[in-house]
Amino acid sequence: xxxxxxxxxxxxxxxxxxxxxxxxxxxxxxxxxxxxxxxxxxxxxxxxxxxxxxxxxxxxxxxxxxxxxxxxxxxxxxxxxxxxxxxxxxxxxxxxxxxxxxxxxxxxxxxxxxxxxxxxxxxxxxxxxxxxxxxxxxxxxxxxxxxxxxxxxxxxxxxxxxxxxxxxxxxxxxxxxxxxxxxxxxxxxxxxxxxxxxxxxxxxxxxxxxxxxxxxxxxxxxxxxxxxxxxxxxxxxxxxxxxxxxxxxxxxxxxxxxxxxxxxxxxxxxxxxxxxxxxxxxxxxxxxxxxxxxxxxxxxxxxxxxxxxxxxxxxxxxxxxxxxxxxxxxxxxxxxxxxxxxxxxxxxxxxxxxxxxxxxxxxxxxxxxxxxxxxxxxxxxxxxxxxxxxxxxxxxxxxxxxx
Numbered sequence: 429x430x431x432x433x434x435x436x437x438x439x440x441x442x443x444x445x446x447x448x449x450x451x452x453x454x455x456x457x458x459x460x461x462x463x464x465x466x467x468x469x470x471x472x473x474x475x476x477x478x479x480x481x482x483x484x485x486x487x488x489x490x491x492x493x494x495x496x497x498x499x500x501x502x503x504x505x506x507x508x509x510x511x512x513x514x515x516x517x518x519x520x521x522x523x524x525x526x527x528x529x530x531x532x533x534x535x536x537x538x539x540x541x542x543x544x545x546x547x548x549x550x551x552x553x554x555x556x557x558x559x560x561x562x563x564x565x566x567x568x569x570x571x572x573x574x575x576x577x578x579x580x581x582x583x584x585x586x587x588x589x590x591x592x593x594x595x596x597x598x599x600x601x602x603x604x605x606x607x608x609x610x611x612x613x614x615x616x617x618x619x620x621x622x623x624x625x626x627x628x629x630x631x632x633x634x635x636x637x638x639x640x641x642x643x644x645x646x647x648x649x650x651x652x653x654x655x656x657x658x659x660x661x662x663x664x665x666x667x668x669x670x671x672x673x674x675x676x677x678x679x680x681x682x683x684x685x686x687x688x689x690x691x692x693x694x695x696x697x698x699x700x701x702x703x704x705x706x707x708x709x710x711x712x713x714x715x716x717x718x719x720x721x722x723x724x725x726x727x728x729x730x731x732x733x734x735x736x737x738x739x740x741x742x743x744x745x746x747x748x749x750x751x752x753x754x755x756x757x758x759x760x761x762x763x764x765x766x767x768x769x770x771x772x773x774x775x776x777x778x779x780x781x782x783x784x785x786x787x788x789x790x791x792x793x794x795x796x797x798x799x800x801x802x803x804x805x806x807x808x809x810x811x812x813x814x815x816x817x818x819x820x821x822x823x824x825x826x827x828x829x830x831x
């Protein structure tokens with residue numbers, strides 16, 4: 429069954445699959461379950477076996493398999509495509525988020541760029557390979573077995589990608605009989621091959637005070653004022669870490685930022701608690717626990733023992749993607765891309781992806797896809813349709829020329 433890549437992307441965008449990002453939100457637009465059902469139907473129409481791997485309620489990875497000329501059980505190559513099903517929330521969007529609109533060579537809608545465009549391109553390549561399978565066998569051509577993994581919760585925790593490994597490490601059904609030889613992860617990379625990216629460690633830090641009526645603030649202890657001292661020290665540390673940690677040649681400097689702050693219950697009450705969330709971006713080779721501990725020690729030295737800080741354990745630890753083991757795969761993918769678009773480089777990026785979690789399971793992994801990260805998560809998210817079509821062809825040629 430052939431697919432139209434633009435039509436497929438439109439169908440994906442029209443299905444809400446919003447990650448609530450840890451917020452206690454409810455409604456049919458949240459979580460990935462509706463998109464998972466669509467993908468199950470698509471794999472059935474393609475005649476492909478698939479499995480569902482429950483990560484959380486209403487959040488299933490769905491993984492399809494297209495057998496190659498020599499099955500992996502008999503020593504044949506095993507390649508994996510991976511794309512996440514979730515999108516970021518739609519707060520503040522200036523366009524209807526789930527009404528895909530094509531205009532001026534672009535398709536607009538939440539997830540069009542990140543990452544339903546890449547998913548649609550991979551699905552198009554998968555459908556074409558289904559058609560090719562019989563003809564290739566008759567012509568004596570060899571194809572690898574292809575796994576199409578559509579995962580959950582990439583935008584807030586990477587749990588779907590982290591648990592993929594159980595399908596070949598702990599599963600007894602043999603659907604993925606062994607660790608894949610390579611994985612290509614879809615993200616908006618402007619059709620460049622990402623071989624390295626940053627990781628992250630994120631945690632909450634709180635200051636405590638004593639609540640009193642604001643008419644007598646001197647009787648209380650304002651947690652916000654304490655946090656102001658912490659924020660100034662963290663601003664200094666953010667400058668310090670860029671100098672103290674050697675820059676990575678592809679990913680740039682290590683960074684730290686504070687993304688949220690919460691405190692107080694009313695304007696006429698001195699707040700007794702203030703909490704921030706810290707994001708420390710890790711370079712390839714950095715240890716998350718060491719980076720977390722270093723920030724704690726820096727604040728202790730800068731602020732003294734009179735200010736008691738409560739550092740929670742990290743709620744996210746995502747390793748960086750290191751270039752090295754993935755270079756043979758990257759070269760193969762770049763060759764396929766050059767055959768389609770004429771140019772393609774090997775690059776590093778400052779953001780994180782599922783690729784580093786899959787690489788941590790021993791699978792050489794790279795990142796490649798249509799669209800620019802500059803359009804991801806935006807109020808009018810869109811993707812260039814020419815890039816979408818070129819990426820689809822690149823994915824197809826990579827697998828077609830594997831053996």
